[in-house]
Amino acid sequence: MTTAEAPHLVGALRRPGYLISAWPWRALAYLATTAPIAGALSVGLLVVGAPLLAAVNAVRQHGRPVSLALTLFLAVGTLVLVAVAPIASAGAAAVERWRLGLVDDRPLAQRPWAGLRARYTTADAWREVAYTVWLGSVVPLAYWLVALLAGLDVALVASPWLAGDADDVVVLWTTVDTPGQAVPYAILGVLLVPVLWYGLGALAAAQATVARWLLGWPTDTAALREVTRSRARLVDAYEAERRRIERDVHDGAQPRLTSLSLQLGLARLDVPDDSPAARPLAVAHDQAKGLMVMLRQIVHGIRPQSLTDLGLAGAVRELADEATVPVTVHADVDVPLPEAVETTAWYVVSECLGNVARHSGATRADVRLDRDGDLLVVEISDDGRGDADPTRGTGLTGLADRVAAAGGRLLLASPPGGPTRVRVELPCRP
Incomplete structure (x- = not known):
């Protein structure tokens, strides 16, 4: 019996099968697409930051006064940077919200343009500025450190081949001149590859966490x-x-x-x-x-009597037996759940299986119940025609409202041609 896949990289890192899943590659794609964005932003910050650091260093080391031309340049550059940052950060924040989907399946809604004045007067806009500055200053430094560690690991793995040249090769704290001497370091490098793989995932997870914290901050x-x-x-x-x-x-x-x-x-x-x-x-x-x-x-x-008599897993299996299409149930819920959570989850499954029978044209469906920390995860998928749209009826909208009233959220993926997948996350803290 398998459990539901983690919806974000932070949760995936805690799973034992992380290294053999798609998450490390998604993290690598997130880091690779970050590099050009962070590099371009860092260049813009260096235009003002480098002269400012040079001026401060000159005053501190030599006691020489800052020239008037440099002072004017720094003042004008700072004013221009402060004036342009709220506008430029809007585009950067929109790209980052979209890019966050590489490592986090939980949607982060795009914020509509609220006008030029709002870019300078709202806290949301200045949080986007803070994230843009962080992306152009702290992130490049972290990436350089990771790149250095990756280069050292590559050097360790390649040291037996490099040691065959005429020159001695420096590996960590020692020098090797034969491939045999370099073999232990190559083995160490190979053993460090999973650690480095996890490290890349941790770096991507940390960056995504900061992005969600700053770009998804509630207004009030x-x-x-x-x-x-x-x-x-x-x-x-x-x-x-x-x-x-x-x-x-x-x-x-x-x-x-x-x-x-x-x-x-x-x-x-x-x-x-x-x-x-x-x-x-x-x-x-x-x-x-x-x-x-x-x-x-x-x-x-x-309240269905089957919930009281059989529990959530048994009641869902009873729904599956009554469905007009074959339904497979995977239930990994072995602890008691709050009554409101059980009732909401049952209604989710009942409504979704009803939609499968009435609208999808599916030949089979799957229902999965799983615990993910303090969440009950309910997933219903089918192989039907897809293209489910909450705006064309009240069923999915009412279901989302019912889930929201229980403190949860509903995610829907239903491209034209299928398949359709509904994922509901319900908090079930005792």
């Missing part, structure tokens, strides 16, 4: 916290009201309706078939039985 954290708290209170109140309605229907209305149906059935036995009252009585009896079925469906819709 205090307001967002209050919205989150109020939403949690509403969810708790909804769950309490749902349980009350379920109890009242199950213990009050349903037994009375059952008794009414029995009484009508007994009355039908006492009334002759040719009696004028036989026909209306039969209709009333049938309507009472139909109302019982409807009431059971209502109670089932409030």
